[in-house]
Amino acid sequence: MTADASRGAQAPPELVQLLTPEGERVEHPDYDIDLTPEEVRGLYRDLVLVRRVDLEAVALQRQGELGIWASLLGQEAAQIGSGRALTDADMAFPTYREHGVAWCRGVDPVNLLGLFRGVNHGGWDPVEHNFHLYTIVIGSQTLHAVGYAMGIQRDGAVGENGAATIVYFGDGATSQGDVNESFIWASVFNAPVVFFCQNNQWAISEPLEKQSRIPLYRRASGFGFPGVRVDGNDVFACLAVTRKALADARSGQGPVLIEAFTYRMGAHTTSDDPTRYRVQDELEAWKLKDPIERVRAYLFKNQLADQAFFDEVDAEADELGRDVRKRCLEMPDPEPLAIFDHVYTEPHRLMDEERAAFAAYLSGFEDEESGR
Ligand SMILES: Cc1ncc(C[n+]2csc(CCOP(=O)(O)OP(=O)(O)O)c2C)c(N)n1
Numbered sequence: 526m527t528a529d530a531s532r533g534a535q536a537p538p539e540l541v542q543l544l545t546p547e548g549e550r551v552e553h554p555d556y557d558i559d560l561t562p563e564e565v566r567g568l569y570r571d572l573v574l575v576r577r578v579d580l581e582a583v584a585l586q587r588q589g590e591l592g593i594w595a596s597l598l599g600q601e602a603a604q605i606g607s608g609r610a611l612t613d614a615d616m617a618f619p620t621y622r623e624h625g626v627a628w629c630r631g632v633d634p635v636n637l638l639g640l641f642r643g644v645n646h647g648g649w650d651p652v653e654h655n656f657h658l659y660t661i662v663i664g665s666q667t668l669h670a671v672g673y674a675m676g677i678q679r680d681g682a683v684g685e686n687g688a689a690t691i692v693y694f695g696d697g698a699t700s701q702g703d704v705n706e707s708f709i710w711a712s713v714f715n716a717p718v719v720f721f722c723q724n725n726q727w728a729i730s731e732p733l734e735k736q737s738r739i740p741l742y743r744r745a746s747g748f749g750f751p752g753v754r755v756d757g758n759d760v761f762a763c764l765a766v767t768r769k770a771l772a773d774a775r776s777g778q779g780p781v782l783i784e785a786f787t788y789r790m791g792a793h794t795t796s797d798d799p800t801r802y803r804v805q806d807e808l809e810a811w812k813l814k815d816p817i818e819r820v821r822a823y824l825f826k827n828q829l830a831d832q833a834f835f836d837e838v839d840a841e842a843d844e845l846g847r848d849v850r851k852r853c854l855e856m857p858d859p860e861p862l863a864i865f866d867h868v869y870t871e872p873h874r875l876m877d878e879e880r881a882a883f884a885a886y887l888s889g890f891e892d893e894e895s896g897r
């Protein structure tokens with residue numbers, strides 16, 4: 526398989542797929558899943574709602590209400606499938622694009638917008654949701670996750686009903702030292718961690734073939750643990766593969782690398798213009814593999830949902846979009862000195878000095894305004 530072929534419309538042979546782009550259910554000997562019609566409708570609803578939040582966020586950025594936004598467009602199935610595989614006890618470590626996983630963890634989407642609006646540092650409690658804060662430094666969260674996994678291992682909190690850890694990162698991140706170091710630690714300490722790589726085939730403008738000459742999932746074998754490539758636009762397959770990997774991690778079988786083969790349909794962020802470096806045909810080919818359309822087709826063909834259901838979900842999505850927009854605009858600007866508040870849990874001399882210096886700087890502006 527050439528690198529170019531891997532980006533084409535043809536599915537690579539080693540891909541785990543349970544639902545084709547046409548919405549046909551297919552079997553896989555190692556990964557099966559038995560979903561009730563209600564569960565499938567639930568997954569469809571998740572996919573539609575997170576896409577709607579994402580679209581609203583892009584619009585808000587374009588209107589100057591957010592500084593920047595990293596869209597998940599095209600990656601909804603990878604995030605909802607893996608996110609819904611988690612139990613409440615599992616801990617997730619995201620990048621900056623995991624809005625769908627955040628949704629599954631019960632994080633209010635407005636909190637995500639707060640970070641990108643610059644009014645908070647990510648206003649959710651990672652412990653309350655078992656969802657760590659967004660991480661911008663590429664790959665560093667893989668080390669945090671392995672440390673966390675080794676912690677729960679030492680606390681004896683694993684086992685069948687215990688906790689596992691999942692960490693998200695991109696194809697570009699696989700070239701980072703941190704990620705490779707985390708693979709080594711996870712492997713030799715048999716840490717209960719699932720490495721979930723969303724291979725969206727681009728790291729800003731760098732294509733996949735600049736990261737690896739072999740499929741990314743095969744990297745795992747060099748580190749001594751299993752790797753699997755799943756159709757990242759197939760929510761059933763992502764759910765099944767992640768569920769099994771988490772169960773294996775919990776039962777003491779160590780880490781797994783999941784490569785969710787997907788595509789970033791939007792720009793890297795709202796600051797990026799992908800027309801400068803990729804061809805339109807590539808995007809068109811991937812539109813045919815849309816993660817939402819195939820679930821819709823499956824529900825329709827199998828008469829598991831009627832038009833009223835689809836209309837209801839669309840209406841709910843519009844209402845969510847309106848609500849998110851309204852509450853985003855209502856978020857107050859923070860008091861400027863609040864930026865120093867949560868850097869350390871305990872008082873810290875350096876923070877005190879920096880706070881005082883910044884307060885002095887700000888008071889200069891007040892003087893100017895009052896004409897003193
Ligand atoms: C350590 C580090 N180096 C560089 C950057 C700048 N940067 C931000 S996103 C990005 C590309 C990441 O690509 P990938 O891992 O594929 O994730 P994706 O954005 O495609 O989801 C880079 C290089 C950074 N944030 N951190």
Ligand SMILES: [Mg+2]
Pocket residue numbers: 695696697723724725726727728729
């Ligand atoms: Mg990428």
